[in-house]
Amino acid sequence: MIYFKEYLKPKNLQEAYEVLTSKNAKIIGGATFLKLSNQSFETAIDLIDAKLDFxxxxxxxxxxxxxxxxxxxxxxxxxxxxxxxxxxxxxxxxxxxxxxxxxxxxxxxxxxxxxxxxxxxxxxxxxxxxxxxxxxxxxxxxxxxxxxxxxxxxxxxxKKPLAVSFKNIKNSEYDFSIINIAVSKSENEVKIAVGARPAMAVLITKDLNFFEDIDKAVESLLNKIKFSDDLRASKIYRQKVCKALLKRALREVIQ
Ligand SMILES: Cc1cc2nc3c(=O)[nH]c(=O)nc-3n(C[C@H](O)[C@H](O)[C@H](O)COP(=O)(O)OP(=O)(O)OC[C@H]3O[C@@H](n4cnc5c(N)ncnc54)[C@H](O)[C@@H]3O)c2cc1C
Known part of the structure; x- marks a missing residue:
């Protein structure tokens, strides 16, 4: 449970920032993740009236x-x-x-x-x-x-002309991803992001030429990405799934 002593709805970010830096305060978005935590703060700063819904x-x-x-x-x-x-x-x-x-x-x-x-x-x-x-x-x-x-x-x-693909895999519909990947291709560059490793997503950028042989390129990329175990999947499983998803996504955007 999360506890607050006071609840404020500032009208702009200047007001919100002043409270954030002068009190033991926490910003609230939708509170969906926050309310799962066990913390106490003096002030809740709800940004609902700060005109940020554009x-x-x-x-x-x-x-x-x-x-x-x-x-x-x-x-x-x-x-x-x-x-x-x-x-x-x-x-x-x-x-x-x-x-x-x-x-x-x-x-x-x-x-x-x-x-x-x-x-x-x-x-x-x-x-x-x-x-x-x-x-x-x-x-x-x-x-x-x-x-x-x-x-x-x-x-x-x-807004750039890009071909894009996103792939992920979960144990069940409402669970977190075991691995998620995104790929984009511009005229001569490919960007690859891999997240839920389970650590934070990493971004790798390569020339399009690097992907002449997709199988070889993916082997080389996997050596640069760190995966770990957690309760959802092992490091080895993540590596194997990432390899398959990455090849699929690259083929979608490149070929
Ligand atoms: C049960 C559950 C399952 C989920 N599954 C997935 C999933 O499968 N995939 C996925 O991608 N995500 C998943 N999420 C995460 C979800 O997408 C949100 O990222 C998360 O719930 C926080 O959203 P919120 O707006 O409610 O933030 P809050 O809970 O309100 O805030 C989260 C944190 O962000 C800070 N914060 C909020 N707004 C701002 C701001 N404008 N500036 C600075 N700090 C701010 C807060 O202070 C707090 O520390 C899941 C969340 C839950 C609760």
């Missing part, structure tokens, strides 16, 4: 506010049409629609969950994370940077 499209990019919920990935045509539904296909397999109605983009990306399917998918697109204090940072750099007190305002995705 989805905007310009000529070059798509902006998604931190309080947009995963159900919007299905309902909103800008996101659901992006790369033939690439992101929608990822999120619609996370829990139930009722839960996706609560789960937010901020609560999914800021904690850098290793099991996250959405982070793996976003890594192979050109995604930037916009933080109130630390500013704009590429998603892959954000994942490798220690940031404690900040607020995720929005993410942006550059």
């Amino acid at each position: 989805i905007r499209e310009s000529e070059n990019e798509i902006e998604i506010g931190a309080m947009v919920t995963l159900s919007e990935f299905e309902d909103n045509t800008i996101i659901s049409n992006l790369y033939n539904g690439f992101l929608k296909n990822i999120t619609e397999n996370i829990l139930s629609f009722q839960m996706r109605n609560l789960i937010t983009v901020g609560g999914t990306i800021f904690p850098k969950f290793g099991f996250s399917d959405l982070i793996t998918g976003l890594l192979v697109l050109e995604t930037e994370v916009h933080l109130y204090k630390n500013g704009k940072i590429r998603l892959e750099d954000f994942l490798n940077t220690k940031i404690q007190k900040d607020i995720l305002e929005k993410i942006t995705i550059k």
Whole structure:
């Protein structure tokens, strides 16, 4: 159970950040993960009134506010049409629609969950994370940077011509992925993200030429990715499944 003494709904991020840095406070997205924890805080900062539930499209990019919920990935045509539904296909397999109605983009990306399917998918697109204090940072750099007190305002995705694929495997429908992978191909570059290893997703970028022989390329890539055991799967099982999924995804985008 999580306990708070007071509950605030700031109208903007300046107000929210002041409370976050001056009190023992916690930001709330959909509270779906937070409420499973056993912690006490002085103040809950609910971002519901901070006007972060926007989805905007310009000529070059798509902006998604931190309080947009995963159900919007299905309902909103800008996101659901992006790369033939690439992101929608990822999120619609996370829990139930009722839960996706609560789960937010901020609560999914800021904690850098290793099991996250959405982070793996976003890594192979050109995604930037916009933080109130630390500013704009590429998603892959954000994942490798220690940031404690900040607020995720929005993410942006550059609109580039890409062929994309996402694959994952779970023990049961509502469980976390045992492994998840995403691949994108531009004119001469391929990006590969592997998550739920079970550690945080990693991103590898290679020239398209590297994949002339896909079987050989995958063998070489697997040597660079670290897998571990947990209660869902062993390291060896993850390696084997990753090999099969990676070959399938690469064949989809390259051939
Ligand atoms: C039972 C269960 C099963 C799940 N299965 C999957 C799965 O299979 N695949 C998958 O990808 N995900 C899965 N998830 C994770 C889910 O997709 C969300 O990532 C997670 O539940 C958090 O979403 P939330 O918006 O409720 O965040 P919260 O619980 O509200 O917050 C989570 C953390 O993020 C912080 N936070 C929230 N918003 C911001 C912000 N704007 N700025 C800074 N910090 C912020 C909070 O302080 C907290 O530390 C699962 C979650 C649950 C509870």
